[in-house]
Amino acid sequence: MTGRLDERKRRMPRAERERQMLAVAEEIFAERGYQAAAMDEIAERCGVSKPMLYEYFGSKEGLLVACIRQARGQLAAATAAAVVGATDPEDALRRGLVAFFRFTDAHRRAWSLVLRNEAAVAGPAAAAEVEAVRQEQVEIDIALFAAFLPDAPRVELEAAAQVVVGACERLSLWYVGRDGDDAVSPEQAADHLMRVIWTGLSAMTRR
Amino acid sequence: MTGRLDERKRRMPRAERERQMLAVAEEIFAERGYQAAAMDEIAERCGVSKPMLYEYFGSKEGLLVACIRQARGQLAAATAAAVVGATDPEDALRRGLVAFFRFTDAHRRAWSLVLRNEAAVAGPAAAAEVEAVRQEQVEIDIALFAAFLPDAPRVELEAAAQVVVGACERLSLWYVGRDGDDAVSPEQAADHLMRVIWTGLSAMTRR
DNA sequence: GAAGTAACCTACTTCGAGTAAGGTGAACCG
DNA sequence: CGGTTCACCTTACTCGAAGTAGGTTACTTC
Structure with a gap:
């Protein structure tokens, strides 16, 4: 017993x-x-x-930081795995987006800590950890854009990366909150985003 | 004395x-x-x-909610005032974006409460108040898009609005953090965003 | 089986959110 | 002018949760 x-x-x-x-x-x-x-x-x-x-x-904040850091590592691994084998830049971006949405979908509980910014309350260390997650995504996007838009100004690449990261964050919260007839899948969320940004992105080149 | x-x-x-x-x-x-x-x-x-x-x-949370509500009202007034007199949908969107970026630039202190999500810590009421700010922006965007894309599916309009709101949030934090040679103005931030999204947006129509 | 160490506990301090109960003073009425 | 009232304001507390001091238990190693 x-x-x-x-x-x-x-x-x-x-x-x-x-x-x-x-x-x-x-x-x-x-x-x-x-x-x-x-x-x-x-x-x-x-x-x-x-x-x-x-x-x-x-400390309590230290415990939160550890949670966020763990989730950050998992996300980085998932997206890195998703992009291998992409046929072209558009495909690479789409695969990365799908991986992000699938990940946040599968780990909703954990990601509410990042997406809903529970960290800001905790203190500077936790806030910095969350910003590091976003920064990591921004860096990945910048590298991707730079590869197929070699002559676009750096500042535009940065701005575009910020747009994508911000959009991902909001879309993730949006489609997770939908159920039943309104349900949206991670793949559809990625498609919506691609539809809005891809043309503009691919036209970005030195003027 | x-x-x-x-x-x-x-x-x-x-x-x-x-x-x-x-x-x-x-x-x-x-x-x-x-x-x-x-x-x-x-x-x-x-x-x-x-x-x-x-x-x-x-309560402490009530005090925070009051702060956020005040800022929300100020933002709503500023954007509403900015859009009157727009010549076409593209102009209306750009004016709205510029007003948003100017506002968050001018009220950095207050808006760190919203943008950096200090509210999540406070409790459900404060978190809801912040979401209400975003929801208000989303509704405005949906209405704008619906006016010039009458036959686009509702779900696409919603997704596009989420993209814009998320992008605004991130871009606002991004350009506020830049100084000196790297400085970016509210107008330039709006331009960057328009460049990425506008073509995709205007092509959004029933397939 | 004694020494050393890693895992663990009880019992405390501290600090800040929230509250109970009462004091003070300006305005208004007679 | 004396009293009544009501809004503004205070002191002095409770309570709960973060963080800590110092000691105890059980596993390993020789």
């Missing part, structure tokens, strides 16, 4: 405990929001006491 | 005190961030004690 209970209360090596804490924290942050999430509750659901969280993550 | 001090400590009618509190709160929220802003400090800078803030705004 104590077998299952012992499993929940057993001692764990640090790495494993950290993974568990991250998983639980992600869930509770997504469920309650950063502010309303209590460190005591996260600790309790881990079957551990609060000082352990502080031992491993330093 | 007490004349100036008396001015700071004088009794005020409710409406005037509320305006003062909003101004001080906006400043402190922008300066420290929502979390780090202490109600005691806001009260002190008003020359008043904390329970007065609670008397007038109910």
